[in-house]
Amino acid sequence: MVAPHSPSFKSDPPAVAEAKQQVRARCLAALKAHDPALDAQLCQRLTDTLLALPAASIGCVWPLPNEADLRPLCHALHAAGRIVALPETPVRGHPLTFRVWQPDCTMVPGRFGTQVPEGPALVPQVLLVPLVGFDRAGNRLGYGGGYYDRTLAAHPHITAIGYALSVQEVDHIPTGPYDRPLSCLVTEKERLDFG
Ligand SMILES: Nc1nc2c(c(=O)[nH]1)N(C=O)[C@@H](CNc1ccc(C(=O)N[C@@H](CCC(=O)O)C(=O)O)cc1)CN2
Ligand SMILES: Nc1ncnc2c1ncn2[C@@H]1O[C@H](COP(=O)(O)OP(=O)(O)OP(=O)(O)O)[C@@H](O)[C@H]1O
Numbered sequence: 001m002v003a004p005h006s007p008s009f010k011s012d013p014p015a016v017a018e019a020k021q022q023v024r025a026r027c028l029a030a031l032k033a034h035d036p037a038l039d040a041q042l043c044q045r046l047t048d049t050l051l052a053l054p055a056a057s058i059g060c061v062w063p064l065p066n067e068a069d070l071r072p073l074c075h076a077l078h079a080a081g082r083i084v085a086l087p088e089t090p091v092r093g094h095p096l097t098f099r100v101w102q103p104d105c106t107m108v109p110g111r112f113g114t115q116v117p118e119g120p121a122l123v124p125q126v127l128l129v130p131l132v133g134f135d136r137a138g139n140r141l142g143y144g145g146g147y148y149d150r151t152l153a154a155h156p157h158i159t160a161i162g163y164a165l166s167v168q169e170v171d172h173i174p175t176g177p178y179d180r181p182l183s184c185l186v187t188e189k190e191r192l193d194f195g
Contacts, residue, residue, distance in 0.1 A: 011146075012176035019174035020141055027133030027141065030167040032066045038165055041188035043073045046163055049186055050077060050126065055159070057083040059098050059124035062107070062115050067130065068165055078103060085124045087147075088116045095151040098122055112143070123155060129162045129182065138162075138181035138194030139173035149178050161186060 012020065050058055050073075058077055063069045074084050078101075085098035089111040100119035110116040129148050131140040140162055142148055152160055162185035169187075185192045 016174050016176045027168050034165050034167050038188045039069045042068050045186050046073050047076045055126040057124040059085045059127040061130045062086050085122050086117050095154040096147050126159045129160050133168050133170050134164050135173045141173050
């Protein structure tokens with residue numbers, strides 16, 4: 001039986017949250033120092049990976065400051081006839097929604113400095129998952145909103161592909177009850193498949 005006052009964690013236990021915060025700070029510093037020339041290599045590898053999939057619609061990512069810039073990938077996928085969608089960030093505690101992006105569409109400001117296309121809503125078949133840090137077991141860590149964790153939980157059939165620059169790798173990402181490892185992650189150097 002569960003003791004009456006034992007916490008039933010709806011979120012990460014405090015020790016895990018604290019450990020994540022330390023790893024997050026280290027990875028954000030690495031991201032900030034990264035060579036922007038690597039972004040083109042990452043885009044090329046992601047373009048090859050995604051165009052090899054039959055997905056009609058793909059959830060991409062519009063960059064926040066210091067992140068890898070995937071805008072060339074958005075253009076390449078659109079030019080290849082795929083529907084490109086970008087995330088719209090709701091209030092905390094809810095999954096992301098997605099709106100169709102086109103090269104000439106209007107972008108409007110969203111939460112946390114994000115930009116959102118003025119297009120119709122759509123759930124993409126394949127979803128690129130950004131991250132702040134990752135490890136070789138496929139664990140990922142984001143900015144701490146839990147948005148992608150909730151989105152993947154809400155849409156278990158979406159094919160999720162993580163992406164990162166190789167400088168964002170750490171030995172071990174602390175995990176909590178809601179974190180699910182990625183099955184695939186692409187960096188500018190390699191593609192990792194985690195069985
Ligand atoms: N490019 C991009 N878009 C994205 C995400 C992402 O990670 N990258 N998201 C992933 O979920 C969602 C937005 N979620 C976010 C949740 C929290 C913070 C946040 O707390 N930012 C801090 C700055 C962090 C730092 O650099 O130290 C802040 O605004 O204070 C940012 C994005 C959807 N769009
Ligand atoms: N499916 C979920 N249901 C309820 N709580 C969740 C879920 N996913 C994550 N959380 C909680 O949200 C909080 C933030 O999670 P976490 O620190 O793992 O976010 P993150 O992976 O850094 O962010 P993101 O997924 O947006 O990139 C944690 O307390 C976590 O337990």
